[in-house]
Amino acid sequence: MQIVDETSIKHIAKLSKIALKNEEIPVLAKQIEQILEYVEQLNEIPDNIAPLDNLTGNFNKFREDVVVDFKNKEKIISNAPKSKDGFILVPKVLNN
Amino acid sequence: MNLKDLNIKKIHNSFLNKEYSCTDLINNYFEKINEINSDYNIYTSLNKENALNQAKIIDEKIAKGEVLRKLDGIPFSVKDSICTLECKSQAGSNILKGFEATYNATAVEKLINEGAILIGKTNCDSFGHGSSTKNSDYGITKNPYSLDHVAGGSSGGAAASVALNTCTFAIGEDTGGSIREPASFCGIYGLKPSYGRVSRYGAIAYGSSLDTIGPLANNMLDIEIVQKIIEGLDEKDATTIEDKKIIELENKTVKKIGIIKEFLDNGLDLRIRDLFDKKLEEYETNGFEIQEFHLPSTKYAVASYYLIACSETSSNLSRFDGVKFGFRAPNVTKLEDMYLQTKEYGFSFETKKRIILGTYALSAGYADKYYKKACSARSLIKQELEDILKEVDFILTPTSPVLPYEINPIKEIDPMTEYLADIYTVIPSLAGVCSLNVPIGFVEKLPVGMQIIGGVLDENKVMEFAKILG
Numbered sequence: 001m002q003i004v005d006e007t008s009i010k011h012i013a014k015l016s017k018i019a020l021k022n023e024e025i026p027v028l029a030k031q032i033e034q035i036l037e038y039v040e041q042l043n044e045i046p047d048n049i050a051p052l053d054n055l056t057g058n059f060n061k062f063r064e065d066v067v068v069d070f071k072n073k074e075k076i077i078s079n080a081p082k083s084k085d086g087f088i089l090v091p092k093v094l095n096n
Numbered sequence: 097m098n099l100k101d102l103n104i105k106k107i108h109n110s111f112l113n114k115e116y117s118c119t120d121l122i123n124n125y126f127e128k129i130n131e132i133n134s135d136y137n138i139y140t141s142l143n144k145e146n147a148l149n150q151a152k153i154i155d156e157k158i159a160k161g162e163v164l165r166k167l168d169g170i171p172f173s174v175k176d177s178i179c180t181l182e183c184k185s186q187a188g189s190n191i192l193k194g195f196e197a198t199y200n201a202t203a204v205e206k207l208i209n210e211g212a213i214l215i216g217k218t219n220c221d222s223f224g225h226g227s228s229t230k231n232s233d234y235g236i237t238k239n240p241y242s243l244d245h246v247a248g249g250s251s252g253g254a255a256a257s258v259a260l261n262t263c264t265f266a267i268g269e270d271t272g273g274s275i276r277e278p279a280s281f282c283g284i285y286g287l288k289p290s291y292g293r294v295s296r297y298g299a300i301a302y303g304s305s306l307d308t309i310g311p312l313a314n315n316m317l318d319i320e321i322v323q324k325i326i327e328g329l330d331e332k333d334a335t336t337i338e339d340k341k342i343i344e345l346e347n348k349t350v351k352k353i354g355i356i357k358e359f360l361d362n363g364l365d366l367r368i369r370d371l372f373d374k375k376l377e378e379y380e381t382n383g384f385e386i387q388e389f390h391l392p393s394t395k396y397a398v399a400s401y402y403l404i405a406c407s408e409t410s411s412n413l414s415r416f417d418g419v420k421f422g423f424r425a426p427n428v429t430k431l432e433d434m435y436l437q438t439k440e441y442g443f444s445f446e447t448k449k450r451i452i453l454g455t456y457a458l459s460a461g462y463a464d465k466y467y468k469k470a471c472s473a474r475s476l477i478k479q480e481l482e483d484i485l486k487e488v489d490f491i492l493t494p495t496s497p498v499l500p501y502e503i504n505p506i507k508e509i510d511p512m513t514e515y516l517a518d519i520y521t522v523i524p525s526l527a528g529v530c531s532l533n534v535p536i537g538f539v540e541k542l543p544v545g546m547q548i549i550g551g552v553l554d555e556n557k558v559m560e561f562a563k564i565l566g
Contacts, residue, residue: 009452016410016455017417018448019436027445032453034512039399042469051471052478055305055528056292061334072198079195081424090419091431 003036005029097124099261104170104318107264111158111169118151118158118169118213125171125215129262136238136247138256140176141184142216147171150213166321168211173257173266176217177224177250178309179298180204183214187300188232188250189222191442192422201298202333203267203309203326210325215263218253222444223413224271224302226250227514228501231446236503240282241542245500248278251312255282258312265313265322269299271306272401273495273521279312279533280495280545285319285562286312288521290552291528292337294323295330301412303405306525316563319532323555339553351561352385354488358394359520364497367539372494372546375536379565389484389491394523396473398515401522403457403470409447410454416442478527485529485551490561493520495533495545520547530555534562 004012009029013020020028070076082089097116110116126144133139154169174180177187179197186192200208208214221231229237229252237252239245240259247256251268255278258266268275270288279286287310294309301307311322329336355376360369380386418424418438425437443451457466484491498517501509524531529552533545550558 004456012452012456012459013448015459016451017414017432017435017439018443018451019440020448021440024445024448028449028452031449031511032456035402035453035515036456038512039403039466039470042396042399042403042473043465045396045469045472045476049472049475051468052475053305053471055478056335056337058292058335058337063331070198075196075198076420079198079421081418081422088420091429091434093431 002033004033097121099124099128102261102264103313103315104167104264104321107170108164108166108168111154111164114158118154119148121169122147122151122171122213122215125262128260129216132260132262135243136240136256136260137235138218138237138253138260138262139173139216140186140188140219140234140253143183143214146182147213147215154211154213165211166325167207170212170265171215171263172207172212173215173218173254173263174204175251175254175266175268176220177269177300177302178204178267179300180214180217183217185217185300187223188220188229188234189442189444189447190233190423191416191438192300193233195422197298199298201309202295202330204298206325207267207322218251218257218266220253220274221250222447223300223409224250224269224274225409225444225446225450227273227277227518229253231444233444238503239500239542242500244504245502245542246281248281248500250274250278252278254312255279255284255286258282258314259284265311265318267322267326268310268312269302270308270310270525271302271405272525273518275310275312276495276521276531276533276545276547277518280535281500281543283535283538283543283545284312284314285316285535286310286533287319287323287555287559288524288531289323289327289555290337290530292335293530293553293555294326295328295333295336297330297332303408304412305408306405316559320559323559327555337553351490352387352488353379354387354389354484354491356391356394356484356491356493357388358391359493363516363519364494365499365539368494368497368499368544371537371539371544375546376492387488391477391480391484391523393473393476393480394519397477397523397526398519400470400473400477401518401526402453402515403466404474404526406450406454407457407467407470408454410451410458413443413447413451418442474526477523481523481527481529481549482551485549490558491549493547493549495520495547499539499542499544524549528552530558532558532562534565
């Protein structure tokens with residue numbers, strides 16, 4: 001049974017905010033289908049095996065909330081593709 | 097100057113004995129880089145001017161007879177996906193083309209504080225997405241032993257920079273094998289520390305629950321010196337862990353070694369297996385006890401790794417949207433189009449594939465089936481690996497089931513086959529334990545490596561053991 005097709009790849013790409021080149025879509029559909037078929041075998045794992053999502057056992061390490069001055073502020077702004085007067089410029093967000 | 101036989105201690109002593117200056121050393125390394133970089137494609141940016149300025153300071157220190165720090169004047173390279181104040185930090189990607197970081201990664205900062213000098217940034221698959229550097233937006237890094245083969249990946253440039261003697265040691269990053277596999281393909285040593293042992297602050301994140309920073313070098317002594325400097329707690333990375341164990345290994349104690357049956361069955365190149373078996377026989381003759389184990393969850397490892405790493409990468413890479421840094425698609429007037437087109441042109445095909453796979457695995461209705469199951473597989477793998485490590489001191493495996501890939505568009509390797517070849521290295525990554533590649537020989541003039549797997553925080557033990565094996 002097919003899991004993903006070109007339509008669903010286009011939909012997921014949209015969720016990821018990625019535009020795809022036309023020639024990429026069928027290749028992605030094929031390769032992702034291949035991966036998803038392969039990972040099907042994980043369904044054999046019984047539901048009572050607790051998922052591991054924290055390796056070190058560290059939880060919420062708190063520190064004092066102290067402001068530390070960052071020395072390289074100008075460079076942060078200068079890394080932006082477009083900026084003006086210390087602000088980052090982006091295309092207009094609101095219509096009016 | 098013979099760059100081939102250099103190591104940190106030798107250079108340090110040569111400085112003290114005034115056999116050559118730090119400026120001489122840096123110039124020699126840059127001559128070597130000029131000579132070979134266009135053939136091998138190791139570096140994505142170079143730091144010659146700063147390096148020579150720093151060398152001058154070291155030379156003045158030496159002339160005045162001041163005490164030298166451990167790494168004073170020692171030249172090193174850093175993987176492109178780790179932030180450094182000097183050079184660009186582009187993560188091998190178009191989307192970060194020209195990006196200059198505003199701070200040093202903690203590991204780099206610690207090395208610089210000991211006097212090490214940054215030579216340049218090394219090529220890698222973009223964002224660490226690959227095992228051959230063919231997914232780098234800056235071209236493939238060639239194997240030091242054959243221009244027709246890859247150096248491996250994703251830290252392929254790092255491994256080649258060391259193997260071709262263009263620096264004394266390298267800093268790489270390993271998510272599922274990205275230090276160990278290229279170290280194996282290039283015939284050098286490479287350590288993936290336990291998860292949390294070295295701060296990830298300043299690593300451009302791929303899969304945050306798997307990413308580690310570690311050293312690559314031509315010899316174990318350098319690996320050890322560098323690792324001891326870069327490891328430790330860092331308040332800037334809340335996942336760093338404290339070392340509570342002090343381990344001493346005595347040279348002549350008989351030690352137990354485990355091997356994993358599932359690793360030696362299917363898919364392993366028989367010539368690699370022969371070399372590995374010969375090594376095991378040698379260790380047995382030298383008094384090590386070798387015991388065979390089963391790791392039944394081996395069959396889930398690649399599936400678990402790719403689902404978890406891609407899920408995490410789909411979240412981590414969402415920040416590359418053309419707003420704050422790097423590339424922005426030109427001539428766009430709408431915000432949405434800026435996101436879409438920036439990513440379309442800025443990400444490699446492989447990066448897009450991994451983001452899309454990860455987004456799918458985390459999306460509503462599928463997260464339980466894919467992401468959660470992958471995490472359950474990770475539980476099993478960690479438990480089974482830890483159970484084996486309770487009975488033996490180390491586990492030995494080949495580092496890769498295959499030899500370095502041939503660079504040949506006609507014999508293009510199926511992407512799934514390339515993923516499956518990560519099998520031996522993703523298992524320690526999923527379990528968060530440390531593992532080290534050591535070179536064990538050659539097959540058809542191409543290097544072969546062996547992986548020593550230890551437990552969490554067992555770096556010292558693993559490094560001592562590697563030195564005993566010689």
